[in-house]
Amino acid sequence: xxxxxxxxxxxxxxxxxxxxxxxxxxxxxxxxxxxxxxxxxxxxxxxxxxxxxxxxxxxxxxxxxxxxxxxxxxxxxxxxxxxxxxxxxxxxxxxxxxxxxxxxxxxxxxxxxxxxxxxxxxxxxxxxxxxxxxxxxxxxxxxxxxxxxxxxxxxxxxxxxxxxxxxxxxxxxxxxxxxxxxxxxxxxxxxxxxxxxxxxxxxxxxxxxxxxxxxxxxxxxxxxxxxxxxxxxxxxxxxxxxxxxxxxxxxxxxxxxxxxxxxxxxxxxxxxxxxxxxxxxxxxxxxxxxxxxxxxxxxxxxxxxxxxxxxxxxxxxxxxxxxxxxxxxxxxxxxxxxxxxxxxxxxxxxxxxxxxxxxxxxxxxxxxxxxxxxxxxxxxxxxxxxxxxxxxxxxxxxxxxxxxxxxxxxxxxxxxxxxxxxxxxxxxxxxxxxxxxxxxxxxxxxxxxxxxxxxxxxxxxxxxxxxxxxxxxxxxxxxxxxxxxxxxxxxxxxxxxxxxxxxxxxxxxxxxxxxxxxxxxxxxxxxxxxxxxxxxxxxxxxxxxxxxxxx
Numbered sequence: 001x002x003x004x005x006x007x008x009x010x011x012x013x014x015x016x017x018x019x020x021x022x023x024x025x026x027x028x029x030x031x032x033x034x035x036x037x038x039x040x041x042x043x044x045x046x047x048x049x050x051x052x053x054x055x056x057x058x059x060x061x062x063x064x065x066x067x068x069x070x071x072x073x074x075x076x077x078x079x080x081x082x083x084x085x086x087x088x089x090x091x092x093x094x095x096x097x098x099x100x101x102x103x104x105x106x107x108x109x110x111x112x113x114x115x116x117x118x119x120x121x122x123x124x125x126x127x128x129x130x131x132x133x134x135x136x137x138x139x140x141x142x143x144x145x146x147x148x149x150x151x152x153x154x155x156x157x158x159x160x161x162x163x164x165x166x167x168x169x170x171x172x173x174x175x176x177x178x179x180x181x182x183x184x185x186x187x188x189x190x191x192x193x194x195x196x197x198x199x200x201x202x203x204x205x206x207x208x209x210x211x212x213x214x215x216x217x218x219x220x221x222x223x224x225x226x227x228x229x230x231x232x233x234x235x236x237x238x239x240x241x242x243x244x245x246x247x248x249x250x251x252x253x254x255x256x257x258x259x260x261x262x263x264x265x266x267x268x269x270x271x272x273x274x275x276x277x278x279x280x281x282x283x284x285x286x287x288x289x290x291x292x293x294x295x296x297x298x299x300x301x302x303x304x305x306x307x308x309x310x311x312x313x314x315x316x317x318x319x320x321x322x323x324x325x326x327x328x329x330x331x332x333x334x335x336x337x338x339x340x341x342x343x344x345x346x347x348x349x350x351x352x353x354x355x356x357x358x359x360x361x362x363x364x365x366x367x368x369x370x371x372x373x374x375x376x377x378x379x380x381x382x383x384x385x386x387x388x389x390x391x392x393x394x395x396x397x398x399x400x401x402x403x404x405x406x407x408x409x410x411x412x413x414x415x416x417x418x419x420x421x422x423x424x425x426x427x428x429x430x431x432x433x434x435x436x437x438x439x440x441x442x443x444x445x446x447x448x449x450x451x452x453x454x455x456x457x458x459x460x461x462x463x464x465x466x467x468x469x470x471x472x473x474x475x476x477x478x479x480x481x482x483x484x485x486x487x488x489x490x491x492x493x494x495x496x497x498x499x500x501x502x503x504x505x506x507x508x509x510x511x512x513x514x515x516x517x518x519x520x521x522x523x524x525x526x527x528x529x530x531x532x533x534x535x536x537x538x539x540x541x542x543x544x545x546x547x548x549x550x551x
Contacts (some may be wrong), residue, residue, distance in 0.1 A: 017059050020045045021052075027225050027303060030082035033060045035071040042066035047077035061085075064144035065135025072185040080148040080183075083223045084301035089451045090495065092424040094119065095133045098126065099141070100420020103292045107142035108169035108285075109260055118421050146170055147183040149288050152220065154180075154188050155195035159284075161188050167284035220291055222268075222275040224300040227326030230270045232506060233298060236330045239350055240341075242357045245365065247374040256368065256378045257293070257333060259286035265372050266294055275300065280372070296420070296451060299328035307453065307496035311503065314492060316470050320503040327506070329498050335418030335449035336411045337379045339431075342441045343404050344394065356394035360385070363392045382411035403436030410434075418449050447498045456497035458486035466504035 020028050028045040035042040036052045042060065043049065060066040063079055073079055084103070088096045097119060101107075106115050115138055116123045127137040134141065150168035153159055159167070165176035180188050238248040246255040252269040262282030269276050277294050281287060295301060304326050312321040321327075332338035344360070345353035357379075364384040365377035385393075385408035393401050410416035416430060424446060431442045440459050447455035457463055464481040467489060471477035477485060493500040 014059070017045075018054060018057065021047075021057075024048065027305060029079075029223075029225075030085050030301070031087070031303075032085075033063055033066050033079055034058070035060060035066045035069065040071055041074050042071040042079060043074040043077050044079040044082045047074060047079075049074070049076060060135050062134045062136055062141065062144070063148075064141040067144055067147075067183055068136045068140045073183055075184065075186075080144075080151060081223055083225055084295065086225075086301055086303040086306065088420075089299075089302060089453055092450075092452065094121070094126075094129055097421045097423065098130055098138065099134075102138060102141050103145065103288075104420060105145075105169065105260070105288045105292075106421070107138055108146065108288070112138045118417070142169075143179060144183070145288065147179050150176065150180060150188070151184065151191060153287075154191045157218070161192075163284070164188070167287055169285065169288065218279045218281065218287065220277040220279065220287075221271070222277050222291070222295055222298075222300055224275060224298075225303055225305075226273070227304060228270070228275075228300075229324055229326040229328065232324060232502075233328055233330060235509070236502075237297075240354060242341075242354060242361055242379065243374070244358060244376045245361050245379050249373065254373065254375060255333070256372075256375050257290055258337075258378050258381065259283075259289055261285050263366070263368070263378055264290055265368075265375055266290065268294060268298065293333040296331040297333050299331055299451070302328060304328065307499040310496050311493060311500055316467075316474075316489070317493070317500055317503055320470075320507050324503060324506060327499060327502055329451065329453060329502060330448060331451050332449045334379070335422070335445075336382050336408075338449040339407060339411070339418050339445050340380075340382070340385060340404065342444050343400065343407060343437070346400060346436075346441060348396070356396070359394045364388055382408040386412045399436050403434060406434060407437070418445065420450070422450055424450055424452055447501070452498060454495045454497050456487070456490050456493075456501055458483045458490065460486075460501075462508055463501060463504050466507050470504075470507065 017032060017034075021034060024046045026046045030044070032045065033042050034045055034047070034052075035058045036056050037058065038052065038056045042063070058066075058069070060069065062085075063073070067073075088099050090096075098115065101115055101118060106118060110118075112123050112127070116126045119126060121129075130141065131137045136144070146169045150164055150170070153164040153167060154161070157164075161176075162173055165173050168176070170176040170179065177188060180186070180191065184191060186194075234248060234251065234253060237246070237253050241247055241253075241255075246253070248254070252267050254265065254267045257264040257266055259281070264282065264286060265280040267276075267278040275294075275298060277291060279287070279290055281290060308321050308325065308327070311317045340360075341353070341357055344356045348356070361377050361379055364380035366381075367377050368375065386405055388405070390401065393404065407416075411418070416427075418427065427450065428442050428446060431437050431445065432439070440457055443455045443457045446452040447457075463486055464483070467481040467486055468477055471481065471489075490497050490500065
């Protein structure tokens with residue numbers, strides 16, 4: 001239901017979107033926005049207000065487009081707090097890549113010129129393209145995001161308003177005041193006063209509780225579409241958690257973050273239909289980037305029903321889909337880190353890959369000023385890895401160490417970028433050109449660092465084992481499942497092959513636990529200090545254990 005321009009009563013698909021207003025279906029929140037000409041307000045599709053008359057309704061693809069058309073945000077349904085559109089993950093085009101970088105704060109840090117340079121387009125062409133597809137240019141899209149961040153800080157922290165303006169990315173207090181008044185129809189002081197009254201009268205829409213400036217917590221509630229299989233996400237991340245840089249404690253995932261203006265620590269856990277994101281930041285200007293990277297890590301902008309409905313139609317996957325509603329595609333908070341970890345994990349088991357990553361982190365990662373629970377270090381920067389002496393790198397084949405440093409050198413020099421702005425096919429080609437990097441590693445990076453929902457690993461041993469077990473009645477699989485068989489079967493799962501892959505990996509872990517439940521493991525050996533994490537029986541289907549194609 002994606003739209004590229006303003007949708008008026010005489011345009012195609014208006015009827016479908018108008019019916020959504022009557023259903024108040026939360027799944028469409030963030031996919032498009034509805035503006036009402038008689039009130040000058042724009043809302044999310046599930047707004048509880050009376051459905052406006054058809055002739056007064058306009059639909060917009062982004063909040064920025066509605067704001068640019070002169071509409072103010074609804075103070076009842078809070079459209080700024082809706083999950084992001086799942087279209088940006090499905091699409092790998094210029095608009096989707098630009099949206100990913102804008103969400104990460106590139107325009108605030110480097111301006112439109114920096115965004116255009118990163119995407120290899122002129123500012124004029126980029127602005128024209130985004131305006132045509134999204135109804136707003138990069139400046140307006142960044143302005144809408146700044147307004148959202150500012151409102152969160154205004155309403156739910158005690159930060160001085162001048163500090164809120166600085167943290168949200170505004171260039172001046174005047175710009176901050178004008179933007180808040182234009183977008184929300186109230187001054188920053190009025191928003192804070194009303195929010196303070198709500199807190200005294202009962203719980204309101206919680207977003208951030210208290211500032212964290214040099215030691216106090218910032219708690220951000222991350223919206224998502226239901227359902228969400230937190231257990232599988234936590235298991236996936238926990239089994240790969242690097243001691244010292246990541247941990248799972250009491251059902252919460254915690255890790256250190258390398259951010260544009262400094263470092264941070266984040267704790268993620270489900271609370272009351274949202275994900276509570278507790279942040280400790282050295283510099284508040286990193287709030288927007290930290291939040292967006294956590295959303296990508298947990299795939300929170302996805303619409304879980306779309307891949308589920310498609311894959312449930314396949315007789316091979318249908319039982320797995322029914323058993324795991326709300327399955328998400330685990331992402332990454334840092335594309336460069338994920339790529340390094342993928343190379344480290346080649347040809348070895350998951351526990352061995354974690355050990356190698358822990359060695360690298362302790363040897364080359366910057367230590368935190370003080371330990372935070374089990375967190376002590378940042379994951380090493382590409383520059384540190386590229387400049388490391390051989391004895392500082394994990395053991396293993398010399399070729400893997402050479403590949404690791406060659407990759408890190410490109411990342412450190414800025415000759416290779418792995419982030420939401422990367423062109424998926426171009427990045428695949430550049431990675432494959434590196435000696436020691438094969439299709440398994442490339443597809444794994446595309447799946448997690450680029451959130452490509454159609455990435456697939458036909459050579460993965462775990463995928464082949466799972467397909468062989470599921471397809472016993474298939475005469476073509478009686479002698480096992482070859483990479484060619486896996487690729488053939490996966491064609492019918494497009495464009496959601498990465499979600500199918502997660503179901504296949506999960507089936508192996510579930511089957512292994514049903515046959516022989518492993519004992520509970522404690523501490524870092526389980527991927528978390530004080531956590532209980534079940535380790536998969538077949539490590540080959542996870543981050544490590546690549547097939548010979550990666551040698």
